[in-house]
Amino acid sequence: MTLQQAWPMPSAPRPIVIIGTGGIVKDAHLPAYRKAGFTVAGLYDPDRARAQALADEWAIPTVFASLAEAAEADAVFDVAAPPVAHREILATLRESATVLLQKPMGLDLAAATEIRDIARARRLTASVNFQLRYSAMMLAIGDAIRQGRLGELTEIEVHINLVTPWQLFPHLKANPRVEIVSHSIHYLDAIRALVGDPRSVFARSFGHPASGLADTRSSMILDYGDTLRVLLSINHHHDFGRQFQDAQFRVEGVAGAAVAKFGVLLDYPAGEPDELWLAPRGGPWDQAPLTGAWFPDAFIGPMANLQRFSAGEDLTLLTAVDDAWQTMALVEAAYLSNDQLGTPMPRIRTDA
Structure with a gap:
């Protein structure tokens, strides 16, 4: 009896623009996308020299001069930036864009809620890269x-x-x-x-x-x-x-x-x-x-699901921002439980 081990691929993959060029992009995103046959059309990073070096290494044709310039690309956006930057980036992307966000979805539930609300308000098809x-x-x-x-x-x-x-x-x-x-x-x-x-x-x-x-x-x-x-x-x-x-x-x-x-x-x-x-x-x-x-193969799945959902080939976007918000709610609940420090031990009276 065989078991599913890979997500189906989109029939007509769209080019990808990656925002952020840190180690996870070099070690996981780019190897995964090359293996899947996805085209990475461009990179953007505030550190343009780092973005250019990565583009040269991976033969990526375009390094954008600004976030605003990158946001105009006709592509699926892979936001591989720190979570504190997600809100600004989402607010810059054009309305109705298709975007994959690096996890976590903010550092707490309040930030996750803001990210979810921005995605809804701008009608983004947005998913979070929970690749495991x-x-x-x-x-x-x-x-x-x-x-x-x-x-x-x-x-x-x-x-x-x-x-x-x-x-x-x-x-x-x-x-x-x-x-x-x-x-x-x-x-x-x-x-x-x-x-x-x-x-x-x-x-x-x-x-x-x-x-x-x-x-x-x-x-x-x-x-x-x-x-x-x-x-x-x-x-x-x-x-x-x-x-x-x-x-x-x-x-x-x-x-x-x-x-x-x-x-x-x-x-x-x-x-x-x-x-x-x-x-x-x-x-x-x-x-x-x-x-x-x-690493790196699981990074193919979230992008494949996102592109298939955007094209109408998948009925469900598994890690859509609404579902990712629920994961962030579980994280928040864990930290709230941690802050409560459990149930205090009953004290035995010694003065009776």
């Missing part, structure tokens, strides 16, 4: 669930215990929120894609003496009722050798189970191969061959 749900392994897990291979779901667990080179992301130092909104947001969105929105969330996020960042470790429990247990344990500071490092997404049901390995996170950015394993109840485990990796 489009990865070969996550598409396959979703298809296995639809086919009934796992049965009624009972467990979803994300376990991340490794070393993340935070020094590669200096722009995060000023952010009051880091881990959940910049990293675990991927898992929260992927979980929503599989089982919808939880009733509530219990969360605690922690800093680390070695990072200098606001929060880099998290524990979360998502409430989906009495039979489905969903939890995340995230530690980016397990710097004690490879042996016990882990990057795993586990889904279990009454009939079967699936385990995905996020290889890119182990020794990031070089990474290891992704893996997907499936088993019926009682075993044995079989490894499913994967047709692509999270």
